[in-house]
Amino acid sequence: MILTTHAVVGAAVAELFPSNPILGFCAAFLSHFVLDAIPHWDYKIKSHKKNPEDPLNGGVKFGKDFIIDLLKVLIDLILGFVLSFLIFSKDGLKNQEIALMGAFAGMFPDALQFAYWIFKTKFLKSIQKIHFAVHQIIEIKPSVFWGIFSQVAIIAIVLFIVLK
Numbered sequence: 001m002i003l004t005t006h007a008v009v010g011a012a013v014a015e016l017f018p019s020n021p022i023l024g025f026c027a028a029f030l031s032h033f034v035l036d037a038i039p040h041w042d043y044k045i046k047s048h049k050k051n052p053e054d055p056l057n058g059g060v061k062f063g064k065d066f067i068i069d070l071l072k073v074l075i076d077l078i079l080g081f082v083l084s085f086l087i088f089s090k091d092g093l094k095n096q097e098i099a100l101m102g103a104f105a106g107m108f109p110d111a112l113q114f115a116y117w118i119f120k121t122k123f124l125k126s127i128q129k130i131h132f133a134v135h136q137i138i139e140i141k142p143s144v145f146w147g148i149f150s151q152v153a154i155i156a157i158v159l160f161i162v163l164k
């Protein structure tokens with residue numbers, strides 16, 4: 001899913017454990033894989049080089065597409081942090097800190113995936129294996145409209161449960 005969805009859901013999950021930030025971080029981190037297991041839409045990352053023989057072993061092609069992808073990801077990332085901050089801003093600083101930490105933890109697996117594409121270390125590979133396995137359960141290709149609409153709906157449902 002897109003980073004904004006991972007961020008807001010991660011923030012919401014971390015807010016469930018206000019007195020235990022470590023548990024909150026872990027729960028938000030795990031929420032990433034739960035969300036990725038749901039059939040969903042993602043925007044294209046053109047600079048990601050797929051490897052048809054070994055799908056786990058893709059890489060990154062640096063160039064013009066990489067700059068465009070970087071901008072897309074950066075906007076998505078900032079939107080995730082800003083929304084998480086604003087949604088959980090009404091109860092003061094502690095809530096906002098938890099929200100930002102949860103947002104970070106929720107998006108973190110995608111940062112690790114990117115790091116894996118570049119560095120390919122053993123540790124990153126074991127996380128990438130899990131990430132890849134859950135992400136490939138059912139692949140769908142909805143239009144951009146339905147893709148975004150469904151992720152907004154997921155955010156709304158999670159916030160409804162957490163904020164009620």
Ligand SMILES: [Zn+2]
Pocket residue numbers: 001032036109110131
């Ligand atoms: Zn992911």
